[in-house]
Amino acid sequence: MSVDDIVLKTEELYYRYPTRSDYALINVNLDIRKGEFVAIIGQNGSGKTTLIKHFNGLLKPTRGRVIVDGKDTRGLPTSELARSVGYVFQNPDHQIFAETVKDEIDFGPKNLGFPPERIEQARQRVLAEMGLQGLEEEMPFQLSRGQRQRLAVASVLAMEPVILIVDEPTTGQDWRESISLMELIYQLNKKGHTCVVTTHNMNLVSLFARRVIVMWRSEVYLDGTTQEVFAQVDQILRAGIKPPEVYELARRLLPDVRLDRPIIPEDLAELLVKEREKIHR
């Protein structure tokens, strides 16, 4: 991969909220490349939201730089950065205002000045991608929480951003809804969107993310592929995070097997079967 692939970069990023005396971000240096699926995890208050709010200019560095799609965010308003970065807020009710699903989705593209045909196309595409077909004329407030969450994602995706940022996409959703939402984001990632997600749900992280960034006390504490990060159980526990059970199990049952990719319970079962066959032979 070349340097050109970097779509998002922070250089010695420090941030302090004006009302606080301590830093909420300390010396964050990250490169995020085109097509990555990154999960940012960490305890409550570790700085995840503060970090991703820098990615679309909602916050501007106290010190250091944030480069998005080759541009320094300092000089650009969020409404301009919205062309490259889609940011989905945790609570869909904080953004939904329109009378119909259709109007809600068209709002962003209209603000960006897309021509009517492109708005139409974008809407059809995101409705299909988010599984909201046929709901165009519905009132958003009558949709279920999961549907509203997907509508929030759809209305951001309609602006055709290169990078998609989602803060805590799965709070308030049951396991099934969470999985299907992450699955949708995963599909978008496969189609080429760069995705950055914060979450407290380690099982979802282990199922979908390929890269994990662990925040701890305002700093980036660990950064690597999902299996690299979760293999460092002691450090992870120190940062106040409980790694997914399947990693812990794998480590205890198969201490000699090196994990070279993220594992899910099915993989572990397969590994165990193989091990058993080895023993029987």
Next chain:
Amino acid sequence: MAFVLQMLELGKLRSPIHSLDPRAKLLWWICLIIVPILVTNPFILLAFTIWIWIMAVLAKISYKMYRFLIITYPVMVGFIVLTWPFFYPATEDQFYFFRFGILHWSLEGTIYALAMGMRIVLALTACTFFVMTTDLMGLASAVGEFMQNKLRISYMYPLMVISSFKFLPELSGDYITITDSFRSRACDIDAGSIVQRFRKTIPVAIPLIDSMLRRAMRISIALELKAFDVDIKDRTFYEKYVFTWKDVLFVLTGVLAILFSILAIVLGIAKVEMYL
């Protein structure tokens, strides 16, 4: 909107003025509302306004808020002063700057406009000063204490007011999140002409009202769970407010302002008519 919320938050600052009893400031404010009713001499009104500006320095409000206090109202009233003379009845004995047909502008008209404008400036400046230096929650609590313990009126009503002020920081948090989410969809609330900005407040208002209603519902349930509205006559109050000599002194300055106004009436210098 964000500005108004910020202004209401100012009441929690620490300063000699902020530490006064909220009830003292309420009485002072009432005095300063009476003054522009009694007096129309623009120069006396100006003097009172400047007095409040000086007190605002003591209250240590931020530069941005101070600028708002000093500039906004005079500018607003400037428009009144510019237009009012056109409607001032044109009589023969005035000094005219110009007079073409129905269009006219006289010195007398200008002075009269200035007087009316200064009344508004003084009233609004006093009101803003009051809001910027008083913790409205503290005020409601102090008034509630007085009502319950002295007048035997249920604490319920003041508490309703208090809870709505408690709402403000949360409301301002919601407001920021919501405007941020609109910004992320390329809709910048704070950009564009006044008309454009006004139109943009409508989409923001909907999620804001929605989240407010949800919060209100949650809070009312929480209040009932904490035994609010149980019929006990002598309830205790965590924050006790006591009137000190400083508070008395402060109210006295307001009373003095009224006395001065009455004196001015007696001396015949209270009315703008003396210049006309």
